[in-house]
Amino acid sequence: MTKMLLRLEDVSGGYGDTLVHRGLSLELAAGQVLGVIGRNGTGKTTLAQLIGGELSLAAGRMVLGGRDISSLPPWERAKAGIAVMPQTGMVFDALTVAENLALLGPVTLGKLGERFPHVVDRLSQQAGSMSGGERKILGFVRTMLSPARLVVLDEPSEGVQAENIAHMQDTIAEARAAGLACILLEQNISMVEALADSVIALDSNGIVYKAQGAQIDRKAMLAAISI
Numbered sequence: 001m002t003k004m005l006l007r008l009e010d011v012s013g014g015y016g017d018t019l020v021h022r023g024l025s026l027e028l029a030a031g032q033v034l035g036v037i038g039r040n041g042t043g044k045t046t047l048a049q050l051i052g053g054e055l056s057l058a059a060g061r062m063v064l065g066g067r068d069i070s071s072l073p074p075w076e077r078a079k080a081g082i083a084v085m086p087q088t089g090m091v092f093d094a095l096t097v098a099e100n101l102a103l104l105g106p107v108t109l110g111k112l113g114e115r116f117p118h119v120v121d122r123l124s125q126q127a128g129s130m131s132g133g134e135r136k137i138l139g140f141v142r143t144m145l146s147p148a149r150l151v152v153l154d155e156p157s158e159g160v161q162a163e164n165i166a167h168m169q170d171t172i173a174e175a176r177a178a179g180l181a182c183i184l185l186e187q188n189i190s191m192v193e194a195l196a197d198s199v200i201a202l203d204s205n206g207i208v209y210k211a212q213g214a215q216i217d218r219k220a221m222l223a224a225i226s227i
């Protein structure tokens with residue numbers, strides 16, 4: 001049996017008394033991509049925030065690399081190796097592109113700079129003056145440069161041009177091959193289909209579809225989220 005990096009056991013959580021997730025369980029091994037699909041409002045962002053620690057668990061347990069992280073605050077989870085790219089607010093608008101990257105410490109863009117040259121071209125530009133898609137890319141680059149064992153990407157492709165979505169896919173595939181685990185929360189079924197080793201679909205009742213490897217089927221995914 002593969003050793004799991006992340007396990008969520010019967011996790012419940014949401015906003016105050018309003019639980020979005022009730023008794024949700026999932027697991028993910030190193031070097032694997034878990035795709036999480038679901039229409040607007042089905043709890044993808046809530047799940048990302050529960051994993052990152054922005055939201056506290058109302059019940060259940062979360063284990064990373066054998067350590068119970070259920071009650072750790074976000075910065076402790078980051079130290080434990082979880083990097084989250086939030087759906088919005090993924091960059092500091094008042095800072096330049098270079099300053100946003102420097103928050104990670106000294107970084108070399110390397111291949112990311114080749115894939116996303118506009119990030120290199122705009123190092124001195126204020127992040128807030130870039131388009132939504134460009135900010136997404138900057139947030140993605142920052143997240144992928146983080147020293148993480150697990151990255152949680154909340155709709156990275158939203159508002160991003162097809163060519164750059166393809167570059168994101170290549171970046172994720174390469175990081176996976178190097179052992180990174182990834183939770184990809186997306187409405188972009190093609191991106192999930194291209195990358196995911198396992199998939200869950202959410203609707204207002206929780207997980208309504210699960211598949212792995214060769215069982216992952218586009219039609220079944222679309223049916224599960226009723227598109």
Ligand SMILES: Nc1ncnc2c1ncn2[C@@H]1O[C@H](COP(=O)(O)OP(=O)(O)OP(=O)(O)O)[C@@H](O)[C@H]1O
Nearest residue numbers: 015018020038039040041042043044045046047087
């Ligand atoms: N800050 C909040 N306070 C109260 N309820 C919230 C809050 N944020 C989200 N919700 C509710 O929680 C539920 C799940 O929302 P969530 O944002 O997690 O869905 P999502 O799948 O990420 O949607 P989208 O695809 O639009 O990003 C929705 O019913 C939403 O209205």
Ligand SMILES: [Mg+2]
Nearest residue numbers: 044045046087
């Ligand atoms: Mg969302």
